[in-house]
Amino acid sequence: MGRLMQFEGRRLLRQTSLYICLGILVLMVFVSAFSTYSMVKLMGEDASTAIMLASGLSPGDLMCGKGYLISAAGSSSLLMLFGIAAALYFCADYTGGTLKNIIGRGNSRSSVFLTNQAYVMVMGLIFGVICWLSGLFFGSLFWGLGKNWDVSAILRQLLLQMLVMWAFGAFYSFWSVLVRKTGWAVALCILTPGLISTMAALLDIFTTKKDFLVSNYWLTSCLTYASTPGAGAEDVSRSILVALAWFILFCLGGWLISRRQDV
Protein backbone atom coordinates (compact mmCIF):
# COMPACT_ATOMS: atom_id res chain seq x y z
CA MET A 1 0.00 0.00 0.00
CA GLY A 2 2.93 2.34 0.77
CA ARG A 3 4.40 1.89 -2.71
CA LEU A 4 0.97 2.38 -4.25
CA MET A 5 0.58 5.64 -2.31
CA GLN A 6 4.01 6.78 -3.49
CA PHE A 7 3.22 5.82 -7.09
CA GLU A 8 -0.16 7.56 -7.11
CA GLY A 9 1.27 10.59 -5.32
CA ARG A 10 3.89 11.02 -8.02
CA ARG A 11 1.18 10.65 -10.63
CA LEU A 12 -0.95 13.35 -9.01
CA LEU A 13 1.87 15.83 -8.63
CA ARG A 14 2.93 15.34 -12.25
CA GLN A 15 -0.57 15.73 -13.64
CA THR A 16 -0.40 18.83 -15.83
CA SER A 17 -4.18 19.31 -15.82
CA LEU A 18 -4.08 19.80 -12.04
CA TYR A 19 -1.87 22.88 -12.42
CA ILE A 20 -3.90 24.19 -15.34
CA CYS A 21 -7.15 23.88 -13.35
CA LEU A 22 -5.53 25.55 -10.32
CA GLY A 23 -4.27 28.38 -12.52
CA ILE A 24 -7.75 28.89 -13.96
CA LEU A 25 -9.19 28.85 -10.43
CA VAL A 26 -6.89 31.66 -9.31
CA LEU A 27 -7.82 33.57 -12.43
CA MET A 28 -11.54 33.08 -11.77
CA VAL A 29 -11.23 34.33 -8.18
CA PHE A 30 -9.37 37.38 -9.49
CA VAL A 31 -12.02 38.00 -12.16
CA SER A 32 -14.79 37.70 -9.54
CA ALA A 33 -13.11 40.16 -7.14
CA PHE A 34 -12.11 42.54 -9.92
CA SER A 35 -15.59 42.62 -11.49
CA THR A 36 -17.20 43.33 -8.08
CA TYR A 37 -14.63 46.04 -7.42
CA SER A 38 -15.20 47.62 -10.83
CA MET A 39 -18.97 47.39 -10.48
CA VAL A 40 -18.94 49.10 -7.08
CA LYS A 41 -16.58 51.74 -8.40
CA LEU A 42 -18.81 52.42 -11.40
CA MET A 43 -22.21 52.17 -9.75
CA GLY A 44 -21.40 53.30 -6.19
CA GLU A 45 -24.32 52.94 -3.72
CA ASP A 46 -26.52 51.06 -6.20
CA ALA A 47 -24.02 48.21 -6.45
CA SER A 48 -23.68 47.99 -2.66
CA THR A 49 -27.45 47.79 -2.30
CA ALA A 50 -27.61 45.09 -4.97
CA ILE A 51 -24.96 43.05 -3.14
CA MET A 52 -26.82 43.44 0.14
CA LEU A 53 -30.07 42.27 -1.45
CA ALA A 54 -28.44 39.32 -3.21
CA SER A 55 -26.42 38.00 -0.28
CA GLY A 56 -28.24 39.32 2.74
CA LEU A 57 -24.88 40.57 3.99
CA SER A 58 -23.46 44.01 4.34
CA PRO A 59 -20.94 44.93 1.65
CA GLY A 60 -18.38 45.37 4.41
CA ASP A 61 -18.67 41.71 5.40
CA LEU A 62 -18.33 40.52 1.85
CA MET A 63 -15.99 42.96 0.17
CA CYS A 64 -12.73 42.43 2.01
CA GLY A 65 -9.99 39.83 2.35
CA LYS A 66 -11.90 38.02 5.12
CA GLY A 67 -15.13 37.98 3.07
CA TYR A 68 -13.44 36.63 -0.02
CA LEU A 69 -11.50 34.04 2.01
CA ILE A 70 -14.83 32.54 3.08
CA SER A 71 -16.94 33.18 0.00
CA ALA A 72 -14.53 32.38 -2.85
CA ALA A 73 -15.27 28.65 -2.54
CA GLY A 74 -18.95 29.30 -3.20
CA SER A 75 -18.33 30.09 -6.85
CA SER A 76 -19.31 27.40 -9.33
CA SER A 77 -15.89 27.50 -10.99
CA LEU A 78 -14.24 25.82 -8.00
CA LEU A 79 -16.52 22.78 -8.23
CA MET A 80 -16.23 22.61 -11.99
CA LEU A 81 -12.43 22.79 -12.01
CA PHE A 82 -12.08 20.35 -9.14
CA GLY A 83 -14.47 17.99 -10.94
CA ILE A 84 -12.46 18.16 -14.16
CA ALA A 85 -9.13 17.56 -12.41
CA ALA A 86 -10.53 14.72 -10.27
CA ALA A 87 -12.14 12.94 -13.24
CA LEU A 88 -8.94 13.27 -15.31
CA TYR A 89 -6.88 11.92 -12.44
CA PHE A 90 -9.22 9.06 -11.63
CA CYS A 91 -9.84 7.92 -15.21
CA ALA A 92 -6.22 8.10 -16.37
CA ASP A 93 -5.53 4.56 -15.15
CA TYR A 94 -8.60 3.21 -16.92
CA THR A 95 -8.09 4.90 -20.26
CA GLY A 96 -4.32 4.42 -20.42
CA GLY A 97 -4.57 0.74 -19.51
CA THR A 98 -2.15 1.28 -16.64
CA LEU A 99 -4.61 -0.21 -14.16
CA LYS A 100 -3.71 -3.60 -15.68
CA ASN A 101 -0.09 -3.06 -14.62
CA ILE A 102 -1.21 -2.07 -11.13
CA ILE A 103 -3.75 -4.83 -10.45
CA GLY A 104 -1.72 -7.43 -12.35
CA ARG A 105 1.14 -7.07 -9.87
CA GLY A 106 -0.92 -7.87 -6.82
CA ASN A 107 -2.59 -4.61 -5.81
CA SER A 108 -6.22 -5.18 -4.91
CA ARG A 109 -9.03 -3.20 -6.49
CA SER A 110 -9.98 -1.91 -3.04
CA SER A 111 -6.52 -0.57 -2.29
CA VAL A 112 -6.34 1.10 -5.72
CA PHE A 113 -9.75 2.73 -5.22
CA LEU A 114 -8.99 3.86 -1.68
CA THR A 115 -5.60 5.26 -2.70
CA ASN A 116 -7.15 7.17 -5.58
CA GLN A 117 -9.94 8.39 -3.30
CA ALA A 118 -7.35 9.55 -0.77
CA TYR A 119 -5.53 11.52 -3.46
CA VAL A 120 -8.79 13.06 -4.72
CA MET A 121 -9.20 14.31 -1.13
CA VAL A 122 -5.65 15.67 -1.24
CA MET A 123 -6.60 17.33 -4.51
CA GLY A 124 -9.69 18.80 -2.81
CA LEU A 125 -7.46 20.17 -0.07
CA ILE A 126 -5.12 21.73 -2.65
CA PHE A 127 -8.04 23.31 -4.50
CA GLY A 128 -9.55 24.56 -1.24
CA VAL A 129 -6.31 26.08 0.05
CA ILE A 130 -5.52 27.75 -3.29
CA CYS A 131 -9.07 29.09 -3.46
CA TRP A 132 -8.89 30.48 0.12
CA LEU A 133 -5.46 32.03 -0.37
CA SER A 134 -6.36 33.63 -3.67
CA GLY A 135 -9.68 34.88 -2.16
CA LEU A 136 -7.83 36.38 0.79
CA PHE A 137 -5.17 37.88 -1.48
CA PHE A 138 -7.45 39.47 -4.09
CA GLY A 139 -10.06 40.55 -1.50
CA SER A 140 -7.33 42.26 0.53
CA LEU A 141 -5.79 43.72 -2.61
CA PHE A 142 -9.01 45.52 -3.57
CA TRP A 143 -10.60 46.31 -0.18
CA GLY A 144 -8.13 45.46 2.58
CA LEU A 145 -8.15 42.54 5.04
CA GLY A 146 -11.47 43.40 6.68
CA LYS A 147 -12.52 43.91 10.29
CA ASN A 148 -13.77 41.72 13.15
CA TRP A 149 -11.77 38.56 12.46
CA ASP A 150 -13.49 35.77 14.45
CA VAL A 151 -10.79 33.19 13.76
CA SER A 152 -12.64 30.19 15.27
CA ALA A 153 -15.82 30.95 13.28
CA ILE A 154 -13.79 31.35 10.09
CA LEU A 155 -11.92 28.11 10.72
CA ARG A 156 -15.22 26.31 11.37
CA GLN A 157 -16.56 27.48 8.02
CA LEU A 158 -13.37 26.62 6.17
CA LEU A 159 -13.38 23.14 7.70
CA LEU A 160 -16.98 22.70 6.60
CA GLN A 161 -16.00 23.82 3.10
CA MET A 162 -13.28 21.20 3.12
CA LEU A 163 -15.70 18.50 4.24
CA VAL A 164 -18.10 19.47 1.45
CA MET A 165 -15.20 19.49 -1.04
CA TRP A 166 -14.28 15.95 0.06
CA ALA A 167 -17.89 14.86 -0.34
CA PHE A 168 -17.79 16.29 -3.87
CA GLY A 169 -14.49 14.46 -4.37
CA ALA A 170 -16.19 11.19 -3.43
CA PHE A 171 -19.02 12.10 -5.81
CA TYR A 172 -16.52 12.65 -8.66
CA SER A 173 -14.71 9.39 -7.83
CA PHE A 174 -18.03 7.56 -7.88
CA TRP A 175 -18.85 8.76 -11.40
CA SER A 176 -15.31 8.12 -12.63
CA VAL A 177 -15.21 4.56 -11.37
CA LEU A 178 -18.69 3.95 -12.74
CA VAL A 179 -18.17 5.18 -16.31
CA ARG A 180 -14.36 4.74 -16.56
CA LYS A 181 -14.21 7.00 -19.64
CA THR A 182 -12.54 10.39 -19.23
CA GLY A 183 -14.96 12.32 -21.45
CA TRP A 184 -18.05 10.93 -19.81
CA ALA A 185 -16.63 11.29 -16.32
CA VAL A 186 -15.68 14.95 -16.90
CA ALA A 187 -19.10 15.71 -18.37
CA LEU A 188 -20.90 14.03 -15.47
CA CYS A 189 -18.70 15.70 -12.86
CA ILE A 190 -19.39 19.12 -14.36
CA LEU A 191 -23.10 18.71 -15.01
CA THR A 192 -24.57 16.52 -12.30
CA PRO A 193 -23.99 18.76 -9.23
CA GLY A 194 -25.94 21.57 -10.88
CA LEU A 195 -28.54 19.19 -12.29
CA ILE A 196 -29.23 17.68 -8.87
CA SER A 197 -29.43 21.19 -7.39
CA THR A 198 -32.00 22.20 -10.00
CA MET A 199 -34.05 19.08 -9.39
CA ALA A 200 -33.92 19.65 -5.64
CA ALA A 201 -35.03 23.28 -6.14
CA LEU A 202 -37.93 22.06 -8.27
CA LEU A 203 -38.92 19.62 -5.56
CA ASP A 204 -38.79 22.48 -3.05
CA ILE A 205 -41.43 24.32 -5.08
CA PHE A 206 -43.82 21.39 -4.78
CA THR A 207 -43.03 20.58 -1.17
CA THR A 208 -45.91 21.42 1.14
CA LYS A 209 -43.80 21.49 4.32
CA LYS A 210 -42.22 24.91 4.07
CA ASP A 211 -39.74 24.30 6.90
CA PHE A 212 -38.29 21.36 4.99
CA LEU A 213 -36.27 22.07 1.85
CA VAL A 214 -34.96 19.15 -0.21
CA SER A 215 -32.20 21.34 -1.57
CA ASN A 216 -30.77 21.71 1.94
CA TYR A 217 -29.82 18.04 1.75
CA TRP A 218 -27.69 18.32 -1.35
CA LEU A 219 -24.00 19.26 -1.34
CA THR A 220 -24.33 22.48 -3.33
CA SER A 221 -26.47 24.03 -0.58
CA CYS A 222 -23.98 22.84 2.01
CA LEU A 223 -21.22 24.64 0.13
CA THR A 224 -23.36 27.77 -0.10
CA TYR A 225 -23.85 27.79 3.69
CA ALA A 226 -20.19 26.98 4.23
CA SER A 227 -19.12 29.91 2.07
CA THR A 228 -21.55 32.51 3.43
CA PRO A 229 -19.86 34.75 5.99
CA GLY A 230 -21.79 34.50 9.27
CA ALA A 231 -23.95 31.49 8.28
CA GLY A 232 -26.34 30.26 11.00
CA ALA A 233 -25.23 27.53 13.43
CA GLU A 234 -28.17 25.28 12.51
CA ASP A 235 -27.37 25.48 8.79
CA VAL A 236 -23.72 24.77 9.48
CA SER A 237 -24.52 21.75 11.70
CA ARG A 238 -26.95 20.29 9.18
CA SER A 239 -24.44 20.87 6.37
CA ILE A 240 -21.78 18.95 8.31
CA LEU A 241 -24.07 15.93 8.70
CA VAL A 242 -25.28 16.08 5.09
CA ALA A 243 -21.77 16.37 3.69
CA LEU A 244 -20.56 13.52 5.89
CA ALA A 245 -23.47 11.30 4.83
CA TRP A 246 -22.90 11.93 1.11
CA PHE A 247 -19.16 11.43 1.54
CA ILE A 248 -19.68 8.00 3.13
CA LEU A 249 -22.36 7.03 0.62
CA PHE A 250 -20.32 7.92 -2.47
CA CYS A 251 -17.13 6.36 -1.09
CA LEU A 252 -19.00 3.16 -0.32
CA GLY A 253 -20.71 3.15 -3.73
CA GLY A 254 -17.46 3.72 -5.62
CA TRP A 255 -15.65 1.09 -3.60
CA LEU A 256 -18.38 -1.52 -4.17
CA ILE A 257 -18.39 -0.84 -7.91
CA SER A 258 -14.60 -1.01 -8.19
CA ARG A 259 -14.43 -4.32 -6.32
CA ARG A 260 -16.43 -6.23 -8.92
CA GLN A 261 -15.16 -4.56 -12.07
CA ASP A 262 -13.07 -6.35 -14.67
CA VAL A 263 -10.07 -4.27 -15.67
Place this chain on the structure above:
Amino acid sequence: MDMVLQTHGLTKRFGAHAAVDQVNMTIRRGDIYGFIGKNGAGKTTLMRMILSLALPSEGSYELFGQAPSPALQARIGSLVETPGFYKNCSARENLIRFSILYGAERKQVEDILQLVGLEKTGNLKAGKFSLGMKQRLGIGIALLKDPEFVVLDEPVNGLDPAGISQIRNLIMELNQKRGVTFLISSHLLDELSKIASHYGIINNGRLVEELSRSALSEKGGSRLRLVVSDAEKARAILQPLMEPGELMIQDHALIVRRSAEESARLNRLLLEGGVDVSSIQPEQGDLEAFFMERIGG
Protein backbone atom coordinates in the same frame (compact mmCIF):
# COMPACT_ATOMS: atom_id res chain seq x y z
CA MET B 1 8.90 -30.08 -11.48
CA ASP B 2 7.70 -26.78 -9.95
CA MET B 3 4.33 -25.59 -11.10
CA VAL B 4 4.10 -21.94 -12.01
CA LEU B 5 0.48 -21.97 -13.08
CA GLN B 6 -2.20 -24.55 -12.75
CA THR B 7 -5.83 -23.85 -13.51
CA HIS B 8 -8.72 -26.01 -12.38
CA GLY B 9 -11.89 -25.78 -14.45
CA LEU B 10 -11.33 -22.07 -14.96
CA THR B 11 -14.40 -20.53 -16.56
CA LYS B 12 -15.45 -17.03 -17.53
CA ARG B 13 -18.95 -16.35 -18.70
CA PHE B 14 -20.33 -13.20 -20.27
CA GLY B 15 -24.06 -13.76 -19.97
CA ALA B 16 -24.78 -17.19 -21.42
CA HIS B 17 -21.57 -17.27 -23.45
CA ALA B 18 -18.58 -19.02 -21.93
CA ALA B 19 -15.49 -17.17 -23.19
CA VAL B 20 -13.31 -19.59 -21.23
CA ASP B 21 -14.82 -22.95 -20.47
CA GLN B 22 -13.49 -25.38 -17.86
CA VAL B 23 -9.82 -24.86 -18.69
CA ASN B 24 -7.24 -27.02 -16.94
CA MET B 25 -3.84 -25.64 -17.88
CA THR B 26 -0.43 -26.49 -16.49
CA ILE B 27 2.72 -24.41 -16.87
CA ARG B 28 5.94 -25.57 -15.23
CA ARG B 29 8.94 -23.55 -14.19
CA GLY B 30 11.18 -22.82 -17.16
CA ASP B 31 8.51 -23.42 -19.79
CA ILE B 32 7.91 -21.11 -22.70
CA TYR B 33 4.25 -21.89 -23.15
CA GLY B 34 2.86 -20.92 -26.54
CA PHE B 35 -0.83 -20.25 -26.26
CA ILE B 36 -2.61 -20.61 -29.58
CA GLY B 37 -6.14 -19.95 -30.65
CA LYS B 38 -8.21 -18.07 -33.18
CA ASN B 39 -9.45 -14.54 -32.45
CA GLY B 40 -12.04 -14.72 -29.70
CA ALA B 41 -11.00 -18.23 -28.66
CA GLY B 42 -10.47 -17.12 -25.05
CA LYS B 43 -6.69 -16.60 -24.85
CA THR B 44 -6.78 -13.04 -23.56
CA THR B 45 -9.68 -13.71 -21.19
CA LEU B 46 -7.78 -16.58 -19.61
CA MET B 47 -4.66 -14.44 -19.28
CA ARG B 48 -6.72 -11.67 -17.70
CA MET B 49 -8.13 -14.09 -15.14
CA ILE B 50 -4.76 -15.39 -14.00
CA LEU B 51 -3.60 -11.79 -13.65
CA SER B 52 -6.67 -10.93 -11.52
CA LEU B 53 -7.82 -8.45 -14.14
CA ALA B 54 -11.01 -10.41 -14.72
CA LEU B 55 -12.84 -12.36 -12.07
CA PRO B 56 -13.51 -16.05 -12.87
CA SER B 57 -17.14 -17.18 -13.05
CA GLU B 58 -16.10 -20.68 -11.95
CA GLY B 59 -13.00 -22.69 -11.18
CA SER B 60 -9.73 -21.69 -9.60
CA TYR B 61 -6.02 -21.42 -10.26
CA GLU B 62 -2.76 -21.78 -8.41
CA LEU B 63 0.33 -19.65 -8.82
CA PHE B 64 3.70 -21.19 -7.94
CA GLY B 65 1.82 -24.11 -6.36
CA GLN B 66 -0.24 -21.94 -4.01
CA ALA B 67 -3.56 -20.15 -3.97
CA PRO B 68 -3.14 -16.73 -5.61
CA SER B 69 -2.14 -13.90 -3.30
CA PRO B 70 -0.84 -10.34 -3.81
CA ALA B 71 2.68 -11.52 -2.96
CA LEU B 72 2.58 -14.24 -5.64
CA GLN B 73 0.93 -11.92 -8.12
CA ALA B 74 3.80 -9.49 -7.64
CA ARG B 75 6.13 -12.12 -9.13
CA ILE B 76 4.32 -11.95 -12.48
CA GLY B 77 5.07 -9.48 -15.24
CA SER B 78 2.51 -9.00 -17.95
CA LEU B 79 1.58 -7.35 -21.17
CA VAL B 80 -2.03 -8.07 -22.01
CA GLU B 81 -3.87 -6.58 -24.98
CA THR B 82 -2.56 -3.06 -25.50
CA PRO B 83 0.45 -1.94 -23.47
CA GLY B 84 -0.54 0.19 -20.47
CA PHE B 85 1.47 3.37 -19.95
CA TYR B 86 1.05 7.10 -19.33
CA LYS B 87 0.82 8.76 -22.73
CA ASN B 88 1.97 12.16 -21.50
CA CYS B 89 5.17 10.82 -19.98
CA SER B 90 8.45 9.68 -21.49
CA ALA B 91 9.47 6.03 -21.52
CA ARG B 92 11.89 6.74 -18.65
CA GLU B 93 9.22 8.44 -16.50
CA ASN B 94 6.83 5.56 -17.16
CA LEU B 95 9.45 3.05 -16.07
CA ILE B 96 10.37 5.16 -13.02
CA ARG B 97 6.73 5.28 -11.92
CA PHE B 98 6.26 1.54 -12.25
CA SER B 99 9.61 0.85 -10.62
CA ILE B 100 8.28 2.74 -7.59
CA LEU B 101 5.08 0.70 -7.62
CA TYR B 102 6.84 -2.65 -8.05
CA GLY B 103 9.67 -1.85 -5.67
CA ALA B 104 12.33 -2.21 -8.37
CA GLU B 105 15.67 -0.45 -8.08
CA ARG B 106 15.95 2.82 -10.03
CA LYS B 107 19.09 1.46 -11.73
CA GLN B 108 16.96 -1.17 -13.44
CA VAL B 109 15.11 1.54 -15.35
CA GLU B 110 18.21 2.34 -17.41
CA ASP B 111 18.95 -1.36 -17.96
CA ILE B 112 15.43 -1.99 -19.23
CA LEU B 113 15.47 1.08 -21.46
CA GLN B 114 18.54 -0.39 -23.11
CA LEU B 115 17.13 -3.89 -23.15
CA VAL B 116 14.04 -2.83 -25.09
CA GLY B 117 15.89 -0.29 -27.23
CA LEU B 118 14.21 2.86 -25.93
CA GLU B 119 17.24 4.46 -24.29
CA LYS B 120 17.48 7.19 -26.92
CA THR B 121 13.85 8.36 -26.81
CA GLY B 122 14.67 11.15 -24.33
CA ASN B 123 11.69 13.31 -23.43
CA LEU B 124 9.51 12.12 -26.29
CA LYS B 125 6.07 11.39 -24.86
CA ALA B 126 5.06 7.74 -25.01
CA GLY B 127 1.77 8.71 -26.66
CA LYS B 128 3.78 9.80 -29.70
CA PHE B 129 5.65 6.48 -29.98
CA SER B 130 5.22 4.17 -32.96
CA LEU B 131 3.25 0.95 -32.40
CA GLY B 132 6.45 -1.03 -32.06
CA MET B 133 7.95 1.40 -29.53
CA LYS B 134 4.77 1.27 -27.45
CA GLN B 135 4.97 -2.50 -27.50
CA ARG B 136 8.60 -2.38 -26.36
CA LEU B 137 7.68 -0.04 -23.54
CA GLY B 138 4.91 -2.42 -22.47
CA ILE B 139 7.39 -5.30 -22.44
CA GLY B 140 9.87 -3.15 -20.51
CA ILE B 141 7.26 -2.42 -17.82
CA ALA B 142 6.45 -6.14 -17.65
CA LEU B 143 10.11 -6.95 -17.03
CA LEU B 144 10.60 -4.53 -14.12
CA LYS B 145 11.54 -6.13 -10.78
CA ASP B 146 12.70 -9.34 -12.53
CA PRO B 147 9.44 -11.31 -12.61
CA GLU B 148 9.68 -15.11 -12.45
CA PHE B 149 6.69 -15.59 -14.71
CA VAL B 150 5.88 -13.34 -17.65
CA VAL B 151 2.53 -13.31 -19.44
CA LEU B 152 2.69 -11.78 -22.90
CA ASP B 153 -0.33 -11.37 -25.12
CA GLU B 154 0.73 -10.91 -28.74
CA PRO B 155 4.08 -9.40 -27.72
CA VAL B 156 5.44 -8.85 -31.22
CA ASN B 157 2.35 -7.01 -32.48
CA GLY B 158 3.44 -4.06 -34.57
CA LEU B 159 7.13 -4.87 -34.44
CA ASP B 160 9.30 -4.92 -37.55
CA PRO B 161 11.33 -8.07 -38.36
CA ALA B 162 14.34 -6.73 -36.47
CA GLY B 163 12.17 -5.93 -33.47
CA ILE B 164 10.57 -9.39 -33.58
CA SER B 165 13.98 -10.99 -33.63
CA GLN B 166 15.13 -8.78 -30.75
CA ILE B 167 12.13 -9.71 -28.59
CA ARG B 168 12.55 -13.39 -29.47
CA ASN B 169 16.19 -13.29 -28.40
CA LEU B 170 15.25 -11.43 -25.23
CA ILE B 171 12.66 -14.07 -24.31
CA MET B 172 15.13 -16.88 -25.01
CA GLU B 173 17.84 -15.18 -22.99
CA LEU B 174 15.59 -14.52 -20.00
CA ASN B 175 14.33 -18.09 -20.16
CA GLN B 176 17.71 -19.75 -20.49
CA LYS B 177 19.87 -17.50 -18.30
CA ARG B 178 17.41 -16.45 -15.61
CA GLY B 179 14.92 -19.31 -15.78
CA VAL B 180 11.98 -16.99 -16.42
CA THR B 181 8.79 -18.85 -17.35
CA PHE B 182 6.69 -17.42 -20.17
CA LEU B 183 3.10 -17.71 -21.25
CA ILE B 184 2.90 -16.21 -24.73
CA SER B 185 0.00 -15.93 -27.10
CA SER B 186 0.66 -15.10 -30.71
CA HIS B 187 -0.93 -15.39 -34.08
CA LEU B 188 2.50 -15.72 -35.62
CA LEU B 189 2.73 -19.49 -35.26
CA ASP B 190 6.01 -19.73 -37.11
CA GLU B 191 7.50 -17.20 -34.70
CA LEU B 192 6.05 -18.99 -31.69
CA SER B 193 7.37 -22.34 -32.88
CA LYS B 194 10.91 -20.91 -32.74
CA ILE B 195 10.78 -20.36 -29.01
CA ALA B 196 7.99 -22.34 -27.37
CA SER B 197 8.79 -25.43 -25.36
CA HIS B 198 5.14 -26.26 -24.79
CA TYR B 199 1.90 -25.47 -26.52
CA GLY B 200 -1.71 -25.06 -25.48
CA ILE B 201 -4.41 -24.88 -28.10
CA ILE B 202 -7.65 -23.18 -27.19
CA ASN B 203 -10.79 -23.18 -29.29
CA ASN B 204 -14.18 -21.73 -28.37
CA GLY B 205 -13.02 -21.28 -24.78
CA ARG B 206 -11.92 -24.89 -24.33
CA LEU B 207 -8.32 -26.05 -24.06
CA VAL B 208 -8.25 -28.55 -26.90
CA GLU B 209 -4.73 -29.83 -26.34
CA GLU B 210 -1.59 -29.25 -24.33
CA LEU B 211 1.63 -30.72 -25.59
CA SER B 212 5.37 -30.28 -25.50
CA ARG B 213 7.53 -29.35 -28.46
CA SER B 214 8.81 -32.94 -28.76
CA ALA B 215 5.27 -34.31 -28.56
CA LEU B 216 4.29 -31.97 -31.38
CA SER B 217 7.07 -33.43 -33.53
CA GLU B 218 5.97 -36.98 -32.71
CA LYS B 219 2.36 -36.20 -33.48
CA GLY B 220 3.17 -35.36 -37.05
CA GLY B 221 4.42 -31.91 -36.60
CA SER B 222 7.77 -32.64 -38.26
CA ARG B 223 8.07 -33.21 -41.96
CA LEU B 224 10.63 -33.50 -44.74
CA ARG B 225 10.84 -31.40 -47.87
CA LEU B 226 12.34 -33.35 -50.77
CA VAL B 227 13.42 -31.57 -53.94
CA VAL B 228 13.31 -34.27 -56.62
CA SER B 229 13.67 -34.58 -60.40
CA ASP B 230 10.09 -35.82 -60.85
CA ALA B 231 7.66 -35.10 -58.05
CA GLU B 232 4.76 -37.11 -59.48
CA LYS B 233 6.91 -40.19 -59.97
CA ALA B 234 8.35 -39.79 -56.49
CA ARG B 235 4.86 -39.60 -55.03
CA ALA B 236 3.88 -42.81 -56.84
CA ILE B 237 6.91 -44.56 -55.32
CA LEU B 238 6.30 -43.42 -51.76
CA GLN B 239 2.50 -43.47 -51.69
CA PRO B 240 2.15 -47.18 -50.76
CA LEU B 241 4.28 -46.57 -47.65
CA MET B 242 2.27 -43.60 -46.37
CA GLU B 243 -1.01 -42.97 -44.62
CA PRO B 244 -3.48 -40.59 -46.28
CA GLY B 245 -2.43 -36.97 -45.78
CA GLU B 246 1.22 -37.81 -45.07
CA LEU B 247 2.39 -37.06 -48.58
CA MET B 248 1.80 -34.06 -50.82
CA ILE B 249 3.37 -31.99 -53.56
CA GLN B 250 4.01 -28.35 -52.77
CA ASP B 251 5.86 -25.95 -55.11
CA HIS B 252 7.25 -28.90 -57.15
CA ALA B 253 8.72 -30.40 -53.99
CA LEU B 254 7.55 -33.46 -52.15
CA ILE B 255 6.37 -32.91 -48.56
CA VAL B 256 6.54 -36.07 -46.46
CA ARG B 257 5.25 -36.16 -42.90
CA ARG B 258 8.20 -38.11 -41.54
CA SER B 259 11.05 -37.29 -39.15
CA ALA B 260 14.63 -36.62 -40.27
CA GLU B 261 15.73 -40.14 -39.23
CA GLU B 262 13.86 -41.55 -42.20
CA SER B 263 15.48 -39.30 -44.79
CA ALA B 264 18.19 -41.88 -45.76
CA ARG B 265 15.60 -44.63 -46.34
CA LEU B 266 13.38 -42.33 -48.42
CA ASN B 267 16.39 -41.19 -50.44
CA ARG B 268 17.36 -44.78 -51.17
CA LEU B 269 13.82 -45.74 -52.22
CA LEU B 270 13.58 -42.82 -54.61
CA LEU B 271 17.02 -43.46 -56.14
CA GLU B 272 16.11 -47.12 -56.63
CA GLY B 273 12.89 -45.96 -58.33
CA GLY B 274 14.84 -43.75 -60.75
CA VAL B 275 14.13 -40.37 -59.14
CA ASP B 276 17.06 -38.04 -58.43
CA VAL B 277 16.96 -36.30 -55.05
CA SER B 278 18.73 -32.94 -54.98
CA SER B 279 17.92 -32.04 -51.37
CA ILE B 280 16.11 -33.25 -48.28
CA GLN B 281 15.31 -30.62 -45.65
CA PRO B 282 13.66 -31.33 -42.33
CA GLU B 283 10.91 -28.82 -41.42
CA GLN B 284 10.53 -28.99 -37.70
CA GLY B 285 7.24 -28.56 -35.87
CA ASP B 286 4.66 -27.69 -38.47
CA LEU B 287 2.62 -25.94 -35.83
CA GLU B 288 0.24 -24.33 -38.26
CA ALA B 289 -0.87 -27.63 -39.80
CA PHE B 290 -1.26 -29.18 -36.36
CA PHE B 291 -3.21 -26.19 -35.09
CA MET B 292 -5.53 -26.18 -38.09
CA GLU B 293 -6.14 -29.89 -37.68
CA ARG B 294 -6.98 -29.52 -33.97
CA ILE B 295 -9.40 -26.64 -34.33
CA GLY B 296 -10.92 -28.11 -37.46
CA GLY B 297 -9.96 -25.09 -39.55
